[in-house]
Amino acid sequence: MSILNDVLLWSEKDLSLWLRDAARRLLLNEQLGPQDFRDFYALLKHENDIEVVDGLQANPLSADHIPAGGEAALSVTLKSMSDLENVNRIMPGQVLSFEEKGVTVIYGGNGAGKSGYARVLKHACRARDRGGEILGDVTKAAVGAGKPKATFTASLNGVAQTFHWTSGSVPPPQLSYVSVFDTSCASAYLIEGDAAYLPRGLDVVEALASKVVPEVLALMNDELKGIDVSLDILAGFNKETAVGRLLENFGEKTSRENIVRLGALSQEERDRLSNLELAIAEPDPILKYQSLKTSAAHIKNLAETILKKEKYTTEKALDKLKRLVKESYDATEGVDAAARALRVEDDLLPGSGEAIWKELFLAAQKYSTSVAYPGHDFPNCAEEAVCVLCQQSVEPAAGRMRRFNDFIKENATKLASEKKTALDDVLDQIDRSSLDFGFSQALAVELEGEAEGLVDRLKNYQDQINGYKAWMLKAARSVNLDDVPDLDASPVSELRKVAAIKLWKARFYKKASNPEKLKKLSNELAELKSRAALALIVEAVLALHGRIVYRAKLDGCKGQLNPRAISAKSKDIAGKIITDSLRKALDEEFIKLGIGHIKTKLKERVDRGTVKFTLLLDLPAAKKIEQVLSEGEQRAVSLGAFLAELKLSDHRGGIIFDDPVSSLDHVRRRQVARRLVEEAAFRQVIVLTHDISFLSELIDSLGEAKVIPHLVHHLEWVGDAAGVVKQGLPWDKTGYKERIRQLEARVKKMEPWPVYPGEELVRDVRILYSDIRATVEKVVEDVVLNGVITRFSDMVGVGNLHKITGLRKQDADDIVILWKKGHRMTEAHLQAMNKDMPVAGLEEIKTDVASIQLLVDNVNKYRAKPAEA
Secondary structure, three states: OOHHHHHHHHHHHHOOHHHHHHHHHHHHOOOOOHHHHHHHHHHHHHHOOOOOOOOOOOOOOOHHHOOOOOOOOOOEEEEEEEEEEOOOOEOOOOEEEOOOOOEEEEEOOOOOOHHHHHHHHHHHOOOOOOOOOOOOOOOOOOOOOOOOEEEEEEEEOOEEEEEEEEOOOOOOHHHHHOEEEOHHHHHHHEHHHOOEEOOOOHHHHHHHHHHHHHHHHHHHHHHHHOOOOOOHHHOOOOOOOHHHHHHHOOOOOOOHHHHHHHOOOOHHHHHHHHHHHHHHHOOOHHHHHHHHHHHHHHHHHHHHHHHHHHHHOOHHHHHHHHHHHHHHHHHHHHHHHHHHHHHHHOOOOOOOOOHHHHHHHHHHHHHHHHHHOOOOOOOOOOOOOEOOOOOOEOHHHHHHHHHHHHHHHOHHHHHHHHHHHHHHHHHHHHHHOOOOOOOOHHHHHHHOOOOOOHHHHHHHHHHHHHHHHHHHHHHHHOOOOOOOOOOOOOOHHHHHHHHHHHHHHHHHHHHHOOHHHHHHHHHHHHHHHHHHHHHHHHHHHHHHHHHHHHHHHHHHHHHHHOOHHHHHHHHHHHHHHOOHHHHHHHHHHHHHOOOOOOOOOOOEEEEOOEEEEEOOOOOOOOOOHHHHOOHHHHHHHHHHHHHHHHHHOOOOOOEEEEOOOOOOOOOOHHHHHHHHHHHOOOOOEEEEEOOHHHHHHHHHHHHHHOOOOEEEEEEEEEOOEEEEEEEOOOHHHOOHHHHHHHHHHHHHHOOOOOOOOOHHHHHHHHHHHHHHHHHHHHHHHHHHOOOOEOOOOOOEOHHHHHHHOOOOHHHHHHHHHHHHHHHHHOOOOOOOOOOOOOOOOHHHHHHHHHHHHHHHHHHHHHOOOOOOO
């Protein structure tokens, strides 16, 4: 099992979520900053239900974050990388192919797109540091731009498979078998400048103990110092009261409910507090008791009087009056309707059947039955009978008289009379009643100060009910009771409440006259005073309690900030992987990389959870590594550690190096180049570099090895896009053989040759001869001088000196002639206007290009052989 897989399983089993999030960031990020530690602290509090930060969730280390492991027999190599989309300004449609059983070199100058390809490789292969976010073309609007994407073709134990990678998604696990080394890996092997070696994975555990835990603990301690838990605000409370007892042992376990309950006084309790203070301070409580009791009786009597007067103004009384008025009106209307019907049957005098006529008819009836015809019904319609009014014979009008009598006897007339009598009785009763409830000035004095505005309300109420009485009488007679005047709410309940309060106060004073009861009242007063004092600061007390609880919770988290368990894991991992075999592998790599003076020994050192094995330097005293080793030496140490780990892990996958040599290291370029070429005999090696000097050393090392397959690309700008893949090296970085091949291809494109070359073709020919001249110079450097002296090289090849002897004069002359011809033809020189020298023709150009290889062959053929030893 790999170290990272071991760390993953341990984190899932033993670490809290916030530490697992920290482990993920340590693995994926080159450095942790202050914001990371603040996030860890917030996640720690969130996990312990202390504080929740919106939008912040732990993202723990998982299998998606680490390279796949556990299959040592699986060999994964990259075949190609293509279909890049939304990756910087890299031109779409590019295909970057890789040599599976040797070295692939990708050279890109500044801004050529190398970093874009490198970042995609790092993200897809789950490199330790992934180079940050992959951006699209920032020079164009981002609207509608998709996520960065790429397609990889890889070989898994010889079987080709295609994988699709999208930024933000989990990379294909198979690609993580390809290892990546870059500057971030280098910094991870040498932590904090200590001359100490940490294998990948162990540094994550070490950093949890030595960086994350101390930084989070420091944040916690800083916050704890700023939490005010002073109890000064609680001083001065009577300890004999419930409030005093609650606050005496104030702490995190103190009940907030009790604080709120005791610190909240109802208005009734506040009134009781005031009355208790007055009662206890009263010099003659009995006299005060009697006075209050008498006043309460007066006010109660007033309330009862008003209640009696209100019987005429109640809604029930109004409804009754409305009913009587309506019934009387309706009955009268019924009589009037009958009278109209009576008049319809006969031609009667106006008003017949109405009230005056009715009185006349009743008088005649009374006279007839009691005087004129006693013992006879009315009307007496016998033959000899005469009308009691007109003294004429009744016979002709007998029928009419009977109808008149029937009309009088009908129910409508009788009902109207009854309803009118009932209404008149009620109105007479209202008219005779007095609604004055006797609110005197003496009562006004007794009520003053008891209830705000009560005296004025009583005066207004008196006027209102008097006016209400007058309205009822007038409205009933006019049969219009719609516009009912408004009445204020009855003051009866308010008066009763005032009377009850006076009686309640009176009892206080009565109790205050009794020594035993006075003591109870004093105790009650003390309780209420303490609660009233607490009420003034209850919010501050609750806030203090909250801070105490918060501080206690933080203190409770300190157990999670003890690095001992993490230290134990560091030691356990170190015991498994730091072996003498690793020490020997490190020494071998250091020697190959030119830093053999750095020796290692297995000396365990535990520092704040960190288990380290020191890289001992040949120094008289311990020093920081940056004070002793150059940047190049430090990079070489890290590269050696990377290669040593791969060797011991039986890793068979490809490896990618992104700028493996420090640009400041002029000494070890050749050793590093040779070491990478050597490694290519066992696995796929992919090198991305912008360092032209290192590129030259790498090409030279490949030339020396001869049997190592290799593939070379360089990246260029085309138009406004970068990252265009070109095979081979740029023209000015190639050897003479590649130059001859390119020259021949350019000549081929000039066919067919016109009779008279145009200006553009003439210029192409002059440029071609410039390159012929440069190629001749390259032949002199590489063949004639045989690499003894190379421009920008850091050495003189004295060992090859014998190879430059015996150069024939004929060969030297041929070289000079061709070089001068190129010098004469080049476009770099201003041609004489009047000379009008023509350029060479197609066949001549072909001959000149071919002569370069002929020169090389002749130099090698006739070079004097070295003397026998």
